[in-house]
Amino acid sequence: MRVGFIGLGFMGHGMAANILKRGFPLTVMAHRKREAVEDLVAKGAVEVRGAAEMAAACDVILLCVTGAPEVERNVIDIAGAKRPLIVVDCTTSNPATLLRLAKDYSHLTFVDAPLGRSPKEAWAGTLAVMVGAEAAVLEQIRPMLAAFATTIQHVGGLGDGHRLKLVNNLVSMGFAALYAEALVLANKVGLGTEAFDGLIRSSRMHCAFYDSYMGWALDGNKNAHPFALGTADHTVADVDALVRDAGMKSPLTEALRQTYQAAVAAGYATAMLAELPRFVAEANGLELKPLSDRHSRA
Template identity: 45%
Template sequence: MSKDRIGFIGAGLMGHGMAKNLVEKGFQLTVLAHRNRAPIDDLIRRGAGEAATPREIAGKSDVVFLCVTSSTQVEEIILGRDGLMAGGREGLIICDCSTADPSSTLRLGDRLQEQGIALADAPLGGTPAGAEAGQLSAMVGADPAVFARLKPAIEAWATKIVHIGPLGSGHKMKLLNNFLSLGYGALYAEALTLGEKVGLSPKDFDRVIRGSRMDCGFYQTFMGWVIDENPNAHQFTLANAYKDMRYVAAMGDDSGMANPLANAVKSSYALAVSSGEGERYVPMLTDVIGQLAGVAKSDK
């Protein structure tokens, strides 16, 4: 059976590795032009084609993956004047790998269904290094028949694939996943700062936590900045973290549930963004909380 033609929009930190694995594993790939030429030119050297607009990509693809920042971008890519919907046809599948607002995803699904286009959500678990290695995880929301079509392409870049349920399920699960991980980030930042206020250094903290039941992969990459000052140990911006926690809060509001912990976590990232630190990475929240508490980085 011939492989679906793949379109890819969003070849950034995560998307480049995903797209690279697709083209290297034999899929005919078309990527969207972008002002950041380095990842696009690399994919073209590997055999990908390039399109100028989402509309053009839709015409050249059977499946289009999106890996962008927010629901606002997803809506523009799909519904815009030169968007995927304008160039799509019956049978096209759009798979949104972003961390998005589930209510937006469901509305888009209804719009696209009117034109015979299927929407699925497959947000990601993992790191840019995992994306390059083809070892991400995917939590998929899709109709069973759509999932069956998508699975071979997702297998090109993911080693763990969980079909959660219908459209929107993946985005809901991803928000819960990020609530946990970003909650860890807020806890670590506050605990490390409190430790310093009472005379315990980050290295003291790490000697106890590392290797204990409280250790995990997220902790290790987070501490890659705190201990080793590796700026790329955990590449996820504070602005994206704040956006994701706003989506978590909105999901809680839509469900009618009070979620005080999620709102407290959201406030930690709001502090970072309002301080002008939004483009720094999540472990650097420790610096923001430390500065507010009067703990200078030079003291660490």
């Protein structure tokens, strides 16, 4: 199986490296940064100039891009090659986009396989994928997915993987906002970050998400949880669309939209999720600094 990979960012670089490691012929293309492309070419990948050229050389192409608009642009280019191949969309996106593209480009076979876990697991080859596809198609690409994922959950048909990922993101973006407001409240009433962290770590509310999320608040590590607040805003908008399509009332989703929209409006679009407490503090007239900064000055 000849594999193409578009989107060599935080997650994609590690995923592609593991695909190569498992012996799959790999074709890549540059987008914003060349570092990942150069690393993968040095390991045996082949570089092409665009998605159409990649489609001519591959049996399956993975997309791990920013959102639905980027998925659509690349699929249009891939479809231009006029040959059947499998397109696996690992992007966190709106399911309606992929369903429409599958209707428009019937010579392509589409799979949605959004990701769970973090870049650390991408490099370790231990990601989770939520797959929406026909069972026979999943079995065809399972060995390739297993190169970077240890959990391969077949959710249902096309679009169902994206739907489950948005359900997941309602939980994760909700956790992030709740942790941020609780942390700022602890600081506003004079308890401080150390007391808050000690509380969570000694309780049933402690989890792996919390450990990476608190990277900035504890150590000043902005990239401990590499998920931009602008991207968070987009995914909560997609969650909101899913909620509306389901005819469901969700006051929590509405509140999350306000939180992330306000962060983006305040200039935090490129800041990472771990910096959300800094925005919440700023919005409440408090200058919040990492705990490590305060300890170093003490």
